[in-house]
Amino acid sequence: MRxxxxxxxxxxxxxxxxxxxxxxxxxxxxxxGLIVMEADNxxxxxxxxxxxxxxxxxxxxxxxxxxxxxCYFVQEMVARLGIATGKGHAAMIxxxxxxxxxxxxxxxxxxxxxxxxxxxxxxxxLALSVLGISPFxxxxxxxxxxxxxxxxxxxxxxxxxxIALCLLDxxxxxxxxxxxxxxxxxxxxxxxxGLPPGKITSSLIFLIIAIxxxxxxxWQLFFQQSCVAEKRLRFADLKWARLDTLIxxxxxxxxxxxxxxxxxFGYRHGIPFTDPAQLASAMAPLAGExxxxxxxxxxxxxxxxxxTAISLASAWAYGEVQGWEHSLHKKIWEAPGFYAVxxxxxxxxxxxxxxxxVPLQLVIVSVQVFAGIxxxxxxxxxxxxxxxxxxxxxxxxxxxxxxxINWTIIVVLFALSLLLAAQVMLPKLFN
Amino acid sequence: xxxxxxxYEVQSFRVIHPLQDAIEKKCSSQGLGPMAxxxxxxxxxxxxxxxxIAMTLLLGFYIFGVLx
Numbered sequence: 446m447r448x449x450x451x452x453x454x455x456x457x458x459x460x461x462x463x464x465x466x467x468x469x470x471x472x473x474x475x476x477x478g479l480i481v482m483e484a485d486n487x488x489x490x491x492x493x494x495x496x497x498x499x500x501x502x503x504x505x506x507x508x509x510x511x512x513x514x515x516c517y518f519v520q521e522m523v524a525r526l527g528i529a530t531g532k533g534h535a536a537m538i539x540x541x542x543x544x545x546x547x548x549x550x551x552x553x554x555x556x557x558x559x560x561x562x563x564x565x566x567x568x569x570x571l572a573l574s575v576l577g578i579s580p581f582x583x584x585x586x587x588x589x590x591x592x593x594x595x596x597x598x599x600x601x602x603x604x605x606x607x608i609a610l611c612l613l614d615x616x617x618x619x620x621x622x623x624x625x626x627x628x629x630x631x632x633x634x635x636x637x638x639g640l641p642p643g644k645i646t647s648s649l650i651f652l653i654i655a656i657x658x659x660x661x662x663x664w665q666l667f668f669q670q671s672c673v674a675e676k677r678l679r680f681a682d683l684k685w686a687r688l689d690t691l692i693x694x695x696x697x698x699x700x701x702x703x704x705x706x707x708x709x710f711g712y713r714h715g716i717p718f719t720d721p722a723q724l725a726s727a728m729a730p731l732a733g734e735x736x737x738x739x740x741x742x743x744x745x746x747x748x749x750x751x752x753t754a755i756s757l758a759s760a761w762a763y764g765e766v767q768g769w770e771h772s773l774h775k776k777i778w779e780a781p782g783f784y785a786v787x788x789x790x791x792x793x794x795x796x797x798x799x800x801x802x803v804p805l806q807l808v809i810v811s812v813q814v815f816a817g818i819x820x821x822x823x824x825x826x827x828x829x830x831x832x833x834x835x836x837x838x839x840x841x842x843x844x845x846x847x848x849x850i851n852w853t854i855i856v857v858l859f860a861l862s863l864l865l866a867a868q869v870m871l872p873k874l875f876n
Numbered sequence: 877x878x879x880x881x882x883x884y885e886v887q888s889f890r891v892i893h894p895l896q897d898a899i900e901k902k903c904s905s906q907g908l909g910p911m912a913x914x915x916x917x918x919x920x921x922x923x924x925x926x927x928x929i930a931m932t933l934l935l936g937f938y939i940f941g942v943l944x
Binding site for chain 1: 887888889890891892893894895896897899900902903904905908910911912913917921924925927928931932934935938939942943
């Protein structure tokens with residue numbers, strides 16, 4: 446194989462130019478940052494962003510711009526910790542904060558992840574039902590496909606497949622263009638913060654918190670660190686891992702913006718919003734069949750991406766804490782516990798969705814509240830670990846400006862999580 | 877640095893995939909035990925523990941109430 450006038454021998458590729466070296470190294474490191482960010486645009490995120498557009502037009506676009514640096518700063522710390530230690534986040538909490546915190550973090554992660562998986566399969570079931578495919582066919586087929594994706598015993602095969610799925614989200618930009626948004630108004634709403642006209646309602650507060658909660662989720666911390674460790678990124682790869690994370694964060698926020706623009710079509714045409722599948726069908730006579738099918742299929746893609754990443758985050762974390770083999774490089778019989786957790790999560794969530802009259806709305810609300818409660822505390826541990834000079838030495842610890850930014854993020858997230866919890870538990874509080 | 881070793885030719889670079897490269901010695905917590913934390917941090921973590929348990933129970937009661 447020849448790459449960019451370089452030659453590959455038994456170990457590596459020889460290239461002659463510095464830019465070729467940089468480009469090739471980046472292409473080898475690229476992956477975890479994009480995947481963790483784009484997988485976060487899962488079914489719940491599609492629903493939240495499209496709802497934001499459908500109910501409030503372009504007025505909440507600016508929140509995405511605010512969330513971009515927050516996503517990057519948090520995930521950069523995770524990538525740095527993964528490269529420095531070569532271990533996952535759950536293992537680090539267990540080793541540095543003891544068994545209680547290790548088990549508690551693991552329990553919380555597994556619980557919130559499992560509830561999220563149910564919502565992913567619910568979205569697959571809903572979107573494909575609208576396209577005429579029975580849930581009793583779509584859900585088991587999706588579950589089997591998701592299991593086949595990981596059991597090949599190759600991290601790189603899984604990574605390439607998932608990157609391809611991430612890049613399918615480019616279609617969101619086509620859908621956004623097809624619904625002819627007011628680009629000037631979109632640019633203005635992105636750059637100038639503001640709130641929708643009228644009074645601040647509890648549903649608006651809930652939606653703003655949901656946008657924050659869906660853009661930064663606890664599983665992302667665990668996933669990216671384990672993924673970086675799995676890929677065995679080296680110290681010298683940090684700058685490329687940072688670029689990967691920045692590209693991932695930017696792409697994700699742009700895709701989220703495109704989802705809001707698609708939802709905004711419903712706002713402009715007075716189409717009421719119940720869920721993205723209903724909105725897609727209601728939009729079809731005005732926006733065309735391509736938009737309807739595109740939205741539904743992208744919802745399925747989002748759910749598939751979310752499911753594989755979240756299930757892997759659970760399997761990696763559980764394997765790390767149990768001390769089991771926990772690697773996609775291993776065959777299924779070499780790491781049975783790790784694969785059992787992945788398969789168990791996917792299979793059980795798919796099975797629950799097929800049970801008639803499961804209270805899915807309660808599951809969705811519980812996921813948002815649980816994730817909202819867990820996220821700030823998860824970031825606190827990340828922050829403490831990134832100040833652990835005994836473990837990391839001076840080279841890898843946070844700089845003072847890192848700490849200021851992160852403590853600010855933690856305080857804001859705590860305030861939002863308290864607000865969210867209060868609103869769910871006491872719905873009349875803001876009315 | 878294992879990433880890009882200058883090869884035998886002048887002005888050429890060998891780029892090795894992380895999974896094919898020699899394994900680096902990472903920062904290890906082996907033998908370190910739990911992190912040494914100051915008293916204010918310890919108290920904050922205790923408060924955080926209480927907060928998380930309380931919120932988890934509150935959410936559990938909420939779900940239980942809705943299901944009933």
